[in-house]
Amino acid sequence: MDDGGAAHATTERPAADTGGAGAAPVALRGAREIGTRYGLVLVWVALIIAFTLLAPGRFLVAQNIGNIFGSQAVLLILALGLMFPVIAGEWDLSVGSMLGLSLTIVGYFNAVLGLPIWVAVLVALVVGLVVGLLNAFFIVAAGVPSLIATLGMATLLGGVTYAISNSTISGLDPGFVAAGQRSVFAIPTPFYVAIGMALVAWYVLRWTPGGRYLFFVGSNRDVARLSGIRVSRVRVTALVVSGVVSAFAGVVLAASLGASGPTIGAPYLLPAFAAIFLGATAVTPGRLNVWGTVIAVYFLITGVTGMQLLGAPSWVQDVFYGAILLAAVALSLLARRRT
């Protein structure tokens, strides 16, 4: 993704035409650009070094690394799904609750009702699809602001989750759980699933017209519509993607936990938002992007895991996530204003 460099290198016009903005020495600008693009990676590396020094022999060990990469693969999947509506200009506050509902559906249908695991998974994914369509109905067809519509949906889904089961369910299909808890190269399988989904999301958002349409619809709906884009269809699709992907994240969580519980899903909402906005400060600054999100998720988890190793109380996690969300959005806005 070196578009910028390639374009500057082939620019034929003298710098004077560009109003002076393009006049900084090329090398300096290149360094600054790399700094902006990969600053987050540098901060992440610094964080790893700091924790390694502060918790010698505990932080940078295989088991902990596996834990960092594996434990929060679900968060990465959820964040990837959330990117679609947010890029299209819609909030989806129901993704955490959808994840929780999906988790409980898998547990209830499989362990309580005794249905085959594939049936339970299928039900969860279909519910994700329906919830996405319902969100789309209220937002696109009825015109309810997405913030309100999905806030309502989040609360509603939380209630439905409790109605299905208000306690922890264990005893899920052993093969399913084994698949979710197996490790490959010391990293649990959900990590690979999440990276696979990141590749798919990257392909769709970066290498298909659909990704561009999503972005234009989110940036200026009128311009998109006048350019012949089916704006409503794009918005509906984005909301359905986040519904189904949230449900899928719930399925992956069920496999990796081997159990379900009604309170597990909702707390994933805020870190997912923090990750995508923090990710928007990296790689292609100012735009939500897949690899930025991937880096941001692991940055967040590194921070939380490291602090836990150092014995920080659990409330620190919320403070960290909340502060990162605020800082990430503020930073990207400030960066935008400067250019």
Added chain:
Amino acid sequence: MTVVLQVADLTVRFGPTTALDGVSLTLHGGEVHGLLGHNGSGKSTLIKTLAGVNTPESGTVTSNGAELALPVSPTAARASGLAFVHQGLGLAQDLSVLENIAVVAFDTGRIGQIRWAHEARKAREELARFGVSVRLDTPVRELPPVEQAIVAIVRALASVEGPPGGRLLVLDEPTVYLPRDQVQRLFDAVRGFVAGGDAVLFVSHRIDEVLTLTDTISVLRGGRLVATEPTGALDERRIVALIVGHELAAAAPDTHHVTGEVAATFDDIGGAVLRGISFTVARGEILGVTGLAGSGFDELPYVLAGARPGSGTVALGGRRVDVAGLDPRAAIAAGIVLIPADRARLGVIGEVSIRENVALPRMQRFFRGGLLREGAERAWVRELVDGFGVLHGGVDREMNTLSGGNQQKTVLAKWLAGDPDLILLHEPTQGVDVGGRFDIYRQLRDAADRGAAVVAAGESPEELAELCDRVLIVKDGALFGELRGARVEKHAIVDATLSETPL
């Protein structure tokens, strides 16, 4: 005459670019001073320097005999009577007239409460001086555009100190959003203001307006002041030559051949205001549509492109298109493209690259083998916009890095690339400088010569006369008349729009 503001030898640089190069300007009390120039000529830089946004490298700014510290601080600007009305007016549309005016400086009572009754009396007096009497609790959005402009002026003046006689009011493109029939009211208000001994700096792209309103005209080109002359000593041709630096060749040949073959037949077109509009347009023809504000003429391009609800049918290239239920996507598929007036809201996304903006309607063309071919896209866009004479520093730069004229050429490139059958435009050169304007006329003529039919809705009689082969006049939503041949001329167009009896 008293000198209200004197700018001497002002130089502003941004990096290696010299935006203002030793500019000196004297503004006298009782005078309307017009400031003209290309986009990029330094007009905006000069205004922003007076407003304290830009820091000059050298030079002085003297207000009523006292030299101001540079950069000009907002406090100093206020104290020395410098008031600015920027292009968008910057009014809060949902707030009342009074709330808008009293937003900058309140008189407060003993416990810090706003003395609304006192503020209201002041606002009412000021508005009356400009010939506006409205209820102060009216939301600004309900006012006609010219009264909104006057509210913005009153607000700007309310924020400055100093008694009448030494103030400078800077009006930056105040007529862009004004219907033509309201411009005169604004001019009357401006003249009334300078009659009290104050000065006005009037910045505009419209040469005819500057000639009508001002006493003195200054022209900037490439950051230098190329002329300051009494308005009476100048005419349109001379001003255009000063702005572009050379005499312009006639934009379009006087004789050209409209093939006569009907390209599109419009039948019983209706919209929010429009009703029963039927006409045809030939291949190779540029048809103008005009009328007074509110007549509905400006609705036509949007209705025909499916951008706003409408009714009727269009026969185009052997196909019948139903306007009811038409959406932009279907219109594009039928060979109809729309270039809207409001570029910032409907035409482009400023924060997105030129490449992505231009390629948007044609993404499928670059999606091959399951991948978006950005290299091919970039090469295509670059060749296209270069062909339209867009001055850019690389197509991956943001749209915002282009001047208004170059943005409009980019929009033209975006839509003319597919050789559409019907090109619809609304105010084809809004916010475009003179040089760019003629480029755009030529490009539209080229498109017409390649066989397209062009329908351009606009308010400027000069523009219609320059651009069009034939002009339709719309009145009260209905077709009122048609001008062709030698009658496609500025005065005839003005007469026709104002005329009460059908032509």
